[in-house]
Amino acid sequence: MSDPVRLTAAGLVRDGEPWQPQEPFHAVIGRPVGHSLSPRIQNAALDDREIPGEYVALEVEAEDLARLKSDPVCALLAGFNVTAPHKEAVAALCDGRTDQARDLGAVNTVKVEEGRWLGHNTDSGGVLTVLSQAWQDAPPPRAVVLGAGGSARAAVDALARWDVAQVTVLNRSAAGRERFAGWLANRSYGDRVEVLPLEAAVLDPPAEPVVWVCCLAGGVSSAPYVPAAVGETSALLLDLRYGDQLPDTPPPLSCRFVDGLPVLLMQGGLAFAWWHGPPIPWTAMQAALPVSG
Numbered sequence: 001m002s003d004p005v006r007l008t009a010a011g012l013v014r015d016g017e018p019w020q021p022q023e024p025f026h027a028v029i030g031r032p033v034g035h036s037l038s039p040r041i042q043n044a045a046l047d048d049r050e051i052p053g054e055y056v057a058l059e060v061e062a063e064d065l066a067r068l069k070s071d072p073v074c075a076l077l078a079g080f081n082v083t084a085p086h087k088e089a090v091a092a093l094c095d096g097r098t099d100q101a102r103d104l105g106a107v108n109t110v111k112v113e114e115g116r117w118l119g120h121n122t123d124s125g126g127v128l129t130v131l132s133q134a135w136q137d138a139p140p141p142r143a144v145v146l147g148a149g150g151s152a153r154a155a156v157d158a159l160a161r162w163d164v165a166q167v168t169v170l171n172r173s174a175a176g177r178e179r180f181a182g183w184l185a186n187r188s189y190g191d192r193v194e195v196l197p198l199e200a201a202v203l204d205p206p207a208e209p210v211v212w213v214c215c216l217a218g219g220v221s222s223a224p225y226v227p228a229a230v231g232e233t234s235a236l237l238l239d240l241r242y243g244d245q246l247p248d249t250p251p252p253l254s255c256r257f258v259d260g261l262p263v264l265l266m267q268g269g270l271a272f273a274w275w276h277g278p279p280i281p282w283t284a285m286q287a288a289l290p291v292s293g
Contacts, residue, residue, distance in 0.1 A: 003144035004034045004057035007064050011073040014056075021076045026275065027058040028091075029068070030083035034059070035218070035244050037261070037289060038081055041268050044288035048281035053078070065089055069117065071097040079111045079275045083269070084217065087150030094119035104157060105183055106150030123154035124265035127238070128161055131211065134236055134258050137167050142166040146225055147215030148173070148180040148195070151240055155213040160189035164211070170225060172198040201225035218245030229253035237240040237265075243290075259291055 005014045005027070013261035014017045020169040028038040034057060041056035058070065058080070065086060069075050082090045087106040091097065094107055102108045143154045143164045148171035158168050171177050178193045184190040205227050214222045218241055226237065235255040239246060242260040251257040267278040 003269060004032075004059040006059045006161070007061075007067060007071070007074070011071065012058075016195045020073060021054070024076050024078040025054050026055040026079045027077065027081060028055075028080075028081040029058045029060045029065075031059055031061060032087060032155075032218075033057045033083060036083060037243065037264060038083075038268060040150065040271065040288040041285040044284045045269075045272050045281045049276065049279075049290065051276060057108070059087070062086065062089060069093070069211060071113065077112055077165065079109070081271055082108045082110065082191035084149065090117075091119055091150075093117060100124065104150070104153045106153050108150070108154075108267065109274055111275055120271075121154065122267040122270035122274070123151060123263075124157040124161070125270055126263045126265075127155050127158035127213070127240075129211075129266045130258065130262045131158060131162055131236075133262075134238070134256065135211070137234070139163050140211050140236075142168070142208065142235070143211040143213065144201070145169045145213045145215060146198070146201075146222055146227075147171055147217075148176040149215060150216040152180070152213075153183060155215055155240070156189075156193055157187075159213070160187075162233075165192060167193045169193060170194045170198045170201055171195065198225060203227050203229040205229055206233045206235060211235070214239040214241070216241075219247055221247040221249045222251075223247075223249045226255075227252050230255045265289060 005012055021237055028036045036057050041058050087108055091105055091107040096118040101119045102122040104121050107121055108123050109120040111118045139162045142161045145152050148169055156167055181195050184193055199268050212226055231253050235253050237251045238258045240260040240263055265286055274279050
């Protein structure tokens with residue numbers, strides 16, 4: 001993968017040189033962001049639809065997020081996706097948000113109109129689509145979400161919309177658990193969700209069908225927090241990471257595993273439609289991705 005564009009004190013830098021785009025462009029912002037495959041699928045979609053412009057990976061420090069709005073070098077930024085760890089911070093900077101983004105308190109897609117940021121969230125819809133396709137049965141009675149950031153909010157929302165009866169959120173940070181519980185307090189499904197320390201993971205083989213959704217930071221193994229094997233019970237581990245961000249550790253024995261590439265494709269297609277309108281060039285976007293693990 002090529003090095004990301006960086007927002008520095010001197011402006012945008014690409015391949016070590018100052019960069020000033022000459023036409024409207026889109027981006028995925030994060031820290032780090034060089035691992036993202038979003039440029040591959042979004043540029044393939046732009047080519048398929050014959051839409052001018054470019055989509056780049058743009059690395060931005062948390063303290064520089066507001067500069068994306070004010071710095072003249074970003075004047076041609078027409079829209080962007082947001083990855084960790086900026087989803088909640090960008091939500092606070094938006095001038096307007098869709099109901100989905102407002103409910104989640106996290107934004108992963110922004111449309112820029114006359115300098116105003118309009119925030120949306122396509123993560124929940126992407127997770128829900130992938131879960132329902134991978135499971136292909138009645139929703140399991142319970143699910144476990146590892147992590148409590150913006151992606152975990154989307155995962156819990158997707159699981160609730162999928163009609164999972166009981167969801168457990170596990171997170172190491174007490175402050176993170178407190179923020180998550182505060183967000184849950186205003187959700188209609190809040191009573192179906194418990195928030196516990198990550199160390200409270202149950203490592204015994206499950207007695208009933210279960211889904212795990214891993215929203216941990218890149219490189220952090222989920223192995224210490226899931227059973228080594230699931231026995232005869234139906235089980236699925238959906239890890240929202242992919243590529244170099246996905247640890248090289250096996251999922252529980254006999255557990256179906258899906259990495260984050262299908263979710264990336266789903267949320268990316270919905271984001272493309274948010275910016276450019278239909279049709280979504282699904283075939284071109286999927287062809288731009290490596291084979292999912």
